[in-house]
Amino acid sequence: MTDKVDLVQARAVVQQCLHARLQVKPPDEESEAEWVEINRGMVIYLCFFKGANEDIIPKMVSALMNIKLCENESGKYVSVLDLPGSVLVIPQATLGGKAKGKGMQYHGNVGKAEGRQLYSQFVSQCDKELASTAKSSEAGVVVRHGTYGNRQVLKLDTNGPYTHLMEF
Amino acid sequence: MTDKVDLVQARAVVQQCLHARLQVKPPDEESEAEWVEINRGMVIYLCFFKGANEDIIPKMVSALMNIKLCENESGKYVSVLDLPGSVLVIPQATLGGKAKGKGMQYHGNVGKAEGRQLYSQFVSQCDKELASTAKSSEAGVVVRHGTYGNRQVLKLDTNGPYTHLMEF
Numbered sequence A, B: 001m002t003d004k005v006d007l008v009q010a011r012a013v014v015q016q017c018l019h020a021r022l023q024v025k026p027p028d029e030e031s032e033a034e035w036v037e038i039n040r041g042m043v044i045y046l047c048f049f050k051g052a053n054e055d056i057i058p059k060m061v062s063a064l065m066n067i068k069l070c071e072n073e074s075g076k077y078v079s080v081l082d083l084p085g086s087v088l089v090i091p092q093a094t095l096g097g098k099a100k101g102k103g104m105q106y107h108g109n110v111g112k113a114e115g116r117q118l119y120s121q122f123v124s125q126c127d128k129e130l131a132s133t134a135k136s137s138e139a140g141v142v143v144r145h146g147t148y149g150n151r152q153v154l155k156l157d158t159n160g161p162y163t164h165l166m167e168f
Helices: A056-066 A112-131 A134-139 B056-066 B112-131 B134-139
Strands: A010-017 A019-025 A034-038 A041-048 A086-091 A098-100 A103-105 A143-145 A154-157 A164-167 B010-017 B019-025 B034-038 B041-048 B086-091 B098-100 B103-105 B143-145 B154-157 B164-167
Touching: A010 A056, A010 A154, A019 A086, A034 A086, A034 A143, A041 A112, A056 A112, A086 A112, A112 A134, A112 A143, B010 B056, B010 B154, B019 B086, B034 B086, B034 B143, B041 B112, B056 B112, B086 B112, B112 B134, B112 B143
Parallel strands: A041 A086, A086 A143, B041 B086, B086 B143
Antiparallel strands: A010 A041, A010 A164, A019 A034, A019 A154, A098 A103, A154 B154, B010 B041, B010 B164, B019 B034, B019 B154, B098 B103
């Protein structure tokens, strides 16, 4: 029997935001923490599973950039490209967790080197997608992203997160 | 062939927070908006599917209150009961969405009346669980929750959301 769940290559949790701020470098003795931020737009928490292949990235980016998950000024849901809004991508390996007893296990997650590469491709293709859309590039919206492997210290301000799960 | 995905009765997305603030009544002509808030603890976004039965609630509450998803002062992951931390429950029907073309459909979601009842049972059993745990009741941690059917205007402050998906 084929178990559909095991064929999932990537999992994304998507929330809309009014403002989001993510730490990309923790403070150390010499410098303060560094942050990236976006205004109105979409936060994408992202996790890849074992067997994930770079072929999936264009499909994911196209689906996430074009799906109508962002509420515009008149209360209608449009895509982040049509809003136009910014995108904050957050690597979130914990999304691959499976409960075992009182703990979580992450045996299904892709390896670190591979995950880092897929993540980086995802971010750069989001960047291209926004840059190639007249509405987005004219509005000056941006793609920002967290540092793979870091703690993702996040501050999020929403008008309703409208949380969705998307698997690929 | 049994499709495991269709047997899911409930979906929860869980994040840890330092502070979370949720609007439970929008402003109107006569009064300002009303908010609930928690400090350190756990945010649970919750959605029920068709076929969800109240028998699942004790199992869900026990799993979510006891699983080690909260980082304590020494960087160790413990349950929200052991932290001890507060809990913010957010009804989030959008979590039941499935992409169809560029839109989302929610055909798998439980009906409103049933969903409201399951949600209310979930919240009250979380309440009982925290109240019956010495560590939690002594620390004065709380369960707060959004209003079912409302827009969930949320402000979230984290030290790393550590996002997990749990299905029941």
